[in-house]
């Protein structure tokens with residue numbers, strides 16, 4: 001399983017704007033415009049061809065379902081590189097980025113940041129270091145996100161985890177998260193739950209149909225939940241061995 005993404009990631013890594021430009025344009029032409037400039041990928045975003053043996057895992061679930069918490073356990077036990085799309089966006093937000101204000105407003109309103117911004121941040125992060133096992137947390141959050149990522153990388157995730165959690169439990173967890181996040185308030189959480197149902201569930205359904213989804217019951221102690229997660233990764237390690 002680890003090896004499966006290798007050939008498909010090659011297209012990402014050996015990607016040339018001249019060869020693939022039309023593909024990219026198709027993916028991003030329809031994108032929103034910010035300050036009059038289209039959000040599109042540029043040659044500087046091309047990832048170098050050193051990244052060959054890769055595995056890509058998406059970690060999905062509603063706000064407060066425990067994605068970040070379980071990702072930390074997966075990193076500890078299976079040595080993945082954790083890429084939290086939300087963390088990358090928050091980092092971008094407080095940098096000098098031209099997208100800072102837009103990201104802040106989008107997160108506050110519980111909406112989804114345009115794919116071109118998020119995908120670029122994720123791909124950029126994937127270039128750093130030698131760890132080729134990626135845990136992409138909180139992305140894709142919409143079909144548009146998913147299609148943009150798959151289009152530009154030419155690959156699908158090896159597998160997808162879905163932390164399935166009742167709304168009541170998610171609200172309780174988010175409201176006691178205590179990390180000073182601008183979206184951890186009851187108004188935003190209500191909006192986020194609606195966005196989750198309307199935009200993220202179709203992505204989850206898509207991967208279920210593709211046979212790549214592992215549904216995890218996200219109610220229980222952290223340990224109990226990790227015991228459902230562990231065999232998914234253990235099985236993949238065995239396949240790779």
Ligand SMILES: Nc1ncnc2c1ncn2[C@@H]1O[C@H](COP(=O)(O)OP(=O)(O)O)[C@@H](O)[C@H]1O
Pocket residue numbers: 061062063064065066067068069070173174176177178218219220221222225
């Ligand atoms: N199994 C669990 N039971 C109770 N609280 C949890 C559990 N897992 C995580 N939490 C807490 O819930 C909050 C949200 O968890 P987090 O991992 O940030 O979720 P997500 O990344 O899906 O939004 C955090 O304060 C975390 O400590």
Ligand SMILES: O=c1ccn([C@@H]2O[C@H](COP(=O)(O)OP(=O)(O)O)[C@@H](O)[C@H]2O)c(=O)[nH]1
Pocket residue numbers: 061062063064067068084085086087089106107108110111112113114118137138139140141145183192
């Ligand atoms: O791919 C992503 C990931 C996050 N976000 C934004 O960032 C917020 C926080 O995301 P994060 O994954 O950090 O939240 P969590 O689910 O962990 O509470 C979301 O509500 C969105 O507004 C986004 O637009 N695209």
Ligand SMILES: [Mg+2]
Pocket residue numbers: 067068084086138
């Ligand atoms: Mg999180």
